Amino acid sequence: MTPKQERFIAEYLVDLNATQAAIRAGYSPRVARQQGSENLSKPDIAAAIQAGQRAHLEAAGVTKARLLQELGRIALSRVGAYFDPDTGAAKHPRDLDLDPDAGAALAAFEIVIKNAQAGDDHTDTIYKFKLWDKVRAIELYMKHYGLLIERIAVDDTRAAARVALLESARKRVAGSGERRD
Secondary structure, eight states: OOOOHHHHHHHHHHHHHHHHHHHHTOOOOOTHHHHHHHHHSHHHHHHHHHHHHHHHHHHTOHHHHHHHHHHHHHHHGGGGGOOOTOOBOOGGGGOOOOOOOHHHHEEEEEEEEEEESSSSSSOOOEEEEEEHHHHHHHHHHHHTTTSSSOOOOOOOTHHHHHHHHHHHOOOOOOHHHHHOO
């Protein structure tokens, strides 16, 4: 591996932008896009990039198990943690004694104080909770565990005719003694 390729790897790990990494590594801006793509396709460079990404994740304390745990917190979250079980009213933030799972599922919280009628000196306090997208979390979780596999169905009514045509051409070529590679 050349020093320029090693520099490309280091630069690519900064922002995962092959073109900019190639430029910063010293390749000409004119050919940087092509060179970046070419570098990414080389097995030794790809392996070094994967090793670098693993090292970055380890240094940050990010593991596959930890990410799956966070995803599971969202996927299996229950909205009941944000409400008083006796009254059904939303809890005030100071009364939210969220366990780590409920806290991880909370994306945003907002308190709105609203005066519905001007001059009546009556205000309503509204608590707004926004949770992370549970459906998306479940989808990602299911994909990870192989419970959801997306398939693309191709319905080409002419495919059989094309296959038959190719087979007949192959037989003609084989029968004529002509060799095609």
